[in-house]
Amino acid sequence: DAGVIQSPRHEVTEMGQEVTLRCKPISGHNSLFWYRQTMMRGLELLIYFNNNVPIDDSGMPEDRFSAKMPNASFSTLKIQPSEPRDSAVYFCASSLVSGGPGEQFFGPGTRLTVL
């Protein structure tokens, strides 16, 4: 059974360009999370969707970041315009649990480098 799928796995772009990261959660999971990992701050939650609806976007750093979940099997995280400080690994995770604690299944991540 496929796990969480993310694409691309690596992205190198120049400052000012638009970047779109993609995620396909595990089938049947109704919660989806976007995280960012940096050396200094570890894993930070950016946004949480439940049943395709954004519930908590308090972790989205700036208006340059936006996320959508048009259906249960697809989500995007967009950065426009990108800046060098956005360089990080971005993880998508999904879960069967709505709202409460439970195992979150992570994708392999997208390593973003903004030059």
Place this chain on the structure above:
Amino acid sequence: DQQVKQNSPSLSVQEGRISILNCDYTNSMFDYFLWYKKYPAEGPTFLISISSIKDKNEDGRFTVFLNKSAKHLSLHIVPSQPGDSAVYFCAASRRTYKYIFGTGTRLKVLA
């Protein structure tokens, strides 16, 4: 301001010995704690969890200890195996989806 701290960025242990990974937290409202393991080029995978009503939880070679008065938890791996070499993240939550992760400890088990 880090609410969950893993003060040791790395740890090396001989195969067969005990590995002890530590984690401190500052928010006394946290009542659910987890450990995740991460191999290079992969996403974190869930390892073990503990609720604040317990002070110990075991799963095979892995045991998590919680000291609420000290706001400290630790992960013990006994015996350590080379395949345990990975980055370990602790996380805390207030019984919600919102996990606060530490920055991770890189464990290297030497054969």
